[in-house]
Amino acid sequence: MPHTARFTLDPAFTVGPVDPRLFGSFVEHLGRCVHTGIYEPGHPTADEAGLRTDVLGLVRELGTTAIRYPGGNFVSGYKWEDGVGPADERPRRLDLAWRSTETNRFGLSEYIGFLRKVGPQAEPMMAVNLGTRGVAEALELQEYANHPAGTELSERRIAHGDEQPFGIRLWCLGNEMDGPWQTGHKTAEEYGRFAAETARAMRQMDPAVELVACGSSSRGMDTFAAWEATVLSETYDLVDHVSLHAYYEEVDGDRDSFLASAVDMEAFIEAVVATCDHVGARLKSSKRISLSFDEWNVWYQRRSAEEAATAPLDWPEAPRLLEDSYSVTDAVVLGSLLVALLRHADRVSIACLAQLVNVIAPIMTEPGGPAWRQTTFFPFAQAARHGRGQVLDVRPDSPTYATKEHGEVPLLHATAVRAPDGTVAVFAVNRSQTEPLPLEIALHALELSRVVEHSALADEDPDARNTLADPERVGPHRATGTRLTDGVLSAVLEPLSWNVIRLA
Structure with missing residues (x-):
């Protein structure tokens, strides 16, 4: 057994408050995320709007907040007008991003209706098309969605059956415009100017909008940081956030490096923060740009590329795309990525797990059949439920291990959040594939007297997963032996595990 990992918690030393939107998600017209995912008229559980109520229940349980829509790559070829009005009159379109046929039966009104049924915590996060469209279309969408009444566009919304405005405050100015794969790809100079023009116009209509400018599609882009x-x-005084996107996968059996994926995520965040602050300093601005990590997940992109190379080119409707089946190992990595986001809550104000249903998602469905939780569902749901409050500054003393990609990495990856009522949730990952990790936390400065719960997600089979045939194979279990004595918490973290320790 390796030597003990240790850290101290003190309410005087904090990172910052958690923005609830850190637990956001993403719905794109991609594969079966929308059609036969959240929306399936005729399904045994479908409501009058065609929404699957079994999926709605799981989304509420997941605890997701801001939900980004409608893309993603999809948005750069999307005409928002195609998705409003009577559903049976909407046009069918070819989607260049995912080589599919889009029926447009689900659009803006259905998206807002879905959010309202998820609950008040679900906030709209709307992307505008800056690939094939521009300022005028963004303004028209904004007016249709948000203006109360009395104009052609607002009255058109009312005529379509939505008397009340949608109240969309959070807008993404395009998607991944740095990527050559993006329809309407632009250089940084072109996009910066275009985004500034769009932002300025949208603020003329509503100065209170929150705007997200496109950052790099990944840290590996040749143009990253520049x-x-x-x-x-171009946009510093006009936008509130800059976006980050990152996906991680196990490559060539290098599981040790995969388990340390959050090392890359934290370096990515810190590099973007440094770049934002450098621009602010150069502009002599007192404003501070926040980060919107509005696409992140475990995604086996190499596998997806191989599938795409052999996929039929017949423009199918809602094909099975990017339907990764997640293992215990994937769930532990996802938990570690959540830890990374929380550890930077002072600058990361929005984060969207991509995506919500079926497409690299925590929730899976079968057309006409059941819905179930993937292994990755559990860390996200636990963090969304218990990770509200002030993030405490956690600086562990931990044993390390060697990785090919990241060098020496701590076995322990951890953070802690103190709720307004004084309770504390510790989120901790043991990256060791073979050894338990003893943990001691000094809590003398906190008024804590008992362990409410120590939940662990681990399994003798690190490749175990939940499937249609066995949807409850994997889930969190109660860890034993965790105790709080004289202000010191003692616990043992199972090998390759995600842990939530709640203290009161």
Whole structure:
């Protein structure tokens, strides 16, 4: 057994408050995320709007907040007008992003209706098309969605059956415009100017909008950091957030490096923060740009690329795309990525797990059949439920292990959140594939007297997963032996595990 990992918690030392939107998600017209995912008229559980109520229940349990829509790559070829009005009169379109046929039976009104049924915590996060469209279309969408009444566009919304405005406050100015794969791809100079024009116009209509400028599609882009610096030079005073996107996968059996994926995520966040602050300093601005990590997940992209290479080119409707089946190992990595986001809550104000249903998602469905939780469902749901409050500054002393991609990495990856009522939730990952990790936490400065719960997600089979045939194979279990004595918490973290320790 390796030597003990240790850290101290003190309410005087905090990172910052958690924005509830850190637990956001993403719905794109991609594969079966929408059609036969959240929306399936005729399904045994479908409501009058065609929404699957079994999926609605799981989304509420997941605890997701801001839900980004309608893309993603899809948005760069999307005409929002195609998704409003009588559903049977909406046009069918070819979607270049995912080589599919889009029926448009689910659109803006259905999206807002879905959010309202999820609950008040579900906030709209709407992306505008800056690939094939521009300022005028963004303004028209904003007016249709948000203006109360009395104009052609607002009255059109009312005529379509939505008397009350949608109240969308959070807008993404395009998607991944740095990527050559993006329809309407632009250089940093082109996009920065275009985004500034759009932002300025949208603020003329409503000064209270929150705007997200496109950052780099990944840290590995050749233009990374230079893209952010150029874009923000044009948009710094006009936007509130800059986006980050990152996906992680196990490559060539290198599980040790995969388990340390959050090392890359934290470096990505810190590099973007440094770039934002450099631009702010150069502009002599007191404003501070926040980060919107509005696409992140475990995604086996190499596998998806192989599937795409052999996929039929017949423009199918709602094909099975990117339907990764997640293992215990994937869930532990996802938990570690959540830890990384929480550890930077002072700058990361929005984060969207991509995506919500079927497409690299925590929730899976079968057309006409059941819905179930993937292994990755559990860390997200637990963090969304218990990770509200002030993030405490956690600086562990931990044993390390060697990785090919990241060098020496701590076995322990952890953070802690103190709720307004004084209770504390510790989120901790043991990256060791073979050894338990003893943990001691000094809590003398906190008024804590008991362990409410120690939940662990681990399994003798690190590749175990939940499937249609066995949907409850994996789930969190109660860990034993955790105790709080004289202000010191003692616990043992199982090998390759995600842990939630709640204290009161």
